[in-house]
Amino acid sequence: MINDKRIRIITGHYGSGKTEFSVNYAVKLASMGKKVALADLDVVNLYFRSRERAETLKELGIKVIGSSINTPAVDVPAISPEVATPLQDESYEAILDVGGDPAGARALGRYVEYFKEGNYDMFFVLNANRPETQSAVKAIEYIRKIEDVSRTKVTGIINNTHLLKSTTVEDVLKGQELALEVSNKINIPIKYISTLESVAENLPNNLEGEIFPIKLFMREEWML
Structure with missing residues (x-):
């Protein structure tokens, strides 16, 4: 991570x-x-967004920047101008959790001057x-579309193949095969293998990419 x-x-x-990876990161x-x-x-996406865990993250010393409209009962696509602060202020380690499709990635284009x-x-x-x-x-086509609309380039792949709390080692290894294929075709490295702590401890230690154990911050205990 430090690199x-x-x-x-x-x-x-x-x-x-x-989003789960962003929060854990x-x-x-x-x-x-x-x-x-x-x-x-x-x-x-109106569900499972990092801003929903703002209070928990603030307690851990993390500055969370969400909507510019601070009204819990109203949900509109309004990005706070505060986003520019960690991009400009080099004392911050900045993490941008971007919308999960090419249309969502378009919001990133407004900050291209910082990249x-x-x-x-x-x-x-x-x-x-x-x-x-x-x-x-399909994955490569998706990557290229996101790059085009955001005017930025993907620099690393995260294998986060999962079935939520039912994720197994076999699921992660299946995802690793796909991640390797994508990586080899477009010459972008696998940076992390992200999975539940209980699964991570049973993964082989010779996989390409850093094993990144995570907790499920974004799902309530009663959710599958």
């Missing part, structure tokens, strides 16, 4: 687990004593169990 660029953009298809950075800002740029080659990472969260990204061809 990742200061600005990290997290994208991926809806249901890939990009922010928590991990904060636990290392870093000054962290997590900006929720998802203006497409210079070499000063940011954009991680594509890949879940081989999602129909839209279950083949290399």
Whole structure:
């Protein structure tokens, strides 16, 4: 993680687990004593967004930036102007949780002036169990569409293949095969293998990418 660029953009298809990864990534950075800002740029999906855990994250010392309209009963696609703060202020480790499709990634384009080659990472969260990204061809097409509309480039792949709390080692290894195929075809490295802590401890230690154990911050205990 310490070798990742200061600005990290997290994208991926809806249901890939990009928000869960974003939250866990922010928590991990904060636990290392870093000054962290997590900006929720998802203006497409109305469910399971990082801003929903704002209070929990604030208690951990993480600055959460969500909608510019602070009204719990109203949900509109309004991005706060505060997003520019961690992009400009180099004392922050910035994480941008971007909408889970090319239309959602369009919101990122307004900040393109802050993204210079070499000063940011954009991680594509890949879940081989999602129909839209279950083949290399589909996943690559999705990556290219996101790159085109956001005017940024994916720099790393995150294998986050899961079935929520039912995820097994076999699920993760299936996703790893797909991630490797995508990686080899477009020459983008696998950065992380993101999975539940109970699954991570049983994964082989020779996989490409860093094993990144996560907790389920975004799902209530009663949810499957």
